Amino acid sequence: MPDVPFQRVAIVGLGLMGGSVAKALRATGYAGRIRAVMVNAAAVASLQESAQTWQIELSSVLPDVLADADLILLATPPRVMLAQLEDIARWADATALVSDIASTKNAITGRATALLGSRFVGGHPVVGSEMTGFQAARADLYRGARVVLTPMPDQTDVQAVEKLRQFWMALGAEVREMSPEAHDEALAATSHAPHLLAFMYLAGLEERLPGLEDLAGGGLRDFSRIVDSNPALWAEILLENQQAVRQQLQKVQHNLQLVEQLLAAEDAAGLQSWLSLGKTVRQQFHFPPVSA
């Protein structure tokens, strides 16, 4: 794996994603500086000891953390991130490369490029967990994961993109490039709409409780694991990408009607070929490994 091409990394938001970057850096033997900022002073106090174990300088003062960093990685929830961009642009070193890990890329890439210019490179590691926080962060979260970089054509610095590619490869990830728009459309299908469907499905069972709690097996358990995610974070992601998500939901509505007709007509062959298609499609996906 390549070396980490930065000496002074600043992580804004030391939660599951940002924390896993810091831990992964240390796990590769990275000897450079890692600073991290959390706006909540109480969170800083409670994580201080644990951060020190990982040689992370944790602070609640943004300018201190950004000072002379050569990589600034934004890892706060989407709306917080958008709101922080002006401060980032104000305090970032003029030569610092700035990137992020947000699940939606249209809004953040446009706004950050407007403020920071060619040195902002949007990024999204297509991996995660229903868990949150630095304690749940894992040094191996990005190993074998795909990271999508979303440079703006004719705007983002090509060398910055290459350095960021090298950075993620150093953490064990595979990197690909897409436009922010193509990314958001794809992720609506592979992540955002399934999250919404699972949340919505479980919410719809409310009126059947109590009564059903003991009658679910591993199927519903796994189908709805993502429902244990943070609702506030997911409301932000879904609204950021609401156009693509709605298109996907409309396709779901359409296909639901088709499937209902097959059921009503008791069309066994038609139903089975639809189910088989689902299975065939699933087998073409390269999912990240189930971690221990």
Next chain:
Amino acid sequence: MPDVPFQRVAIVGLGLMGGSVAKALRATGYAGRIRAVMVNAAAVASLQESAQTWQIELSSVLPDVLADADLILLATPPRVMLAQLEDIARWADATALVSDIASTKNAITGRATALLGSRFVGGHPVVGSEMTGFQAARADLYRGARVVLTPMPDQTDVQAVEKLRQFWMALGAEVREMSPEAHDEALAATSHAPHLLAFMYLAGLEERLPGLEDLAGGGLRDFSRIVDSNPALWAEILLENQQAVRQQLQKVQHNLQLVEQLLAAEDAAGLQSWLSLGKTVRQQFHFPPVSA
């Protein structure tokens, strides 16, 4: 745990579910006889050695397997099971208790009670796997699982129900009773509709391939694990229970429209409370443990 209240168990269909019963019996130290039948002689030949390891007498001749058994457990796919009932009634010992493991209970319980009378007790272990076959069968599949028994009011023998309850408890399961109708309605919500939704969702991604295969994380992986199940088996289950499944799908359609409206209106608070409700509902379920 109670002792197994049978001396000669006959299992019809030695797949994942029936095979797990046999392995679980042996794992508890059960010293009684276990015979199993598979109609496919080639399957019998290929599993013979493995069955002997578990002290299972495997055969393709139904009357031989049923002869003087005191428990006959039906564990074939739903349509096969329905088609086998007349032969079961013909060859079963007059004192044998007969039960099954099918995921839908209305049709089988009614038909089997008509043929076998008060000694048929419908059953459904609410547990499973996307895997199939005796090799995937697990001695601990039923440990901590819920098994629903579906006696017919005023028809099923109360003592037979008690013996079957003791049987499943001996394998580590918790047992509850419901009417066949209530069972099927509940399982449409906790299992059948989620399976159909996941299959349908993956089938709907076909037109986006190639392109999305590398862009899915653990969310879609777990949401769609059940899509790796057997399409022929699931077509049967869904059609058996098509009325309750369709009612559930209509509720999904209704809720999808509500959620779409929240997205279109960019109603962050409304969306978040919907997602939070899903999370709260999920936390009330008692799912079986994730096995190693």
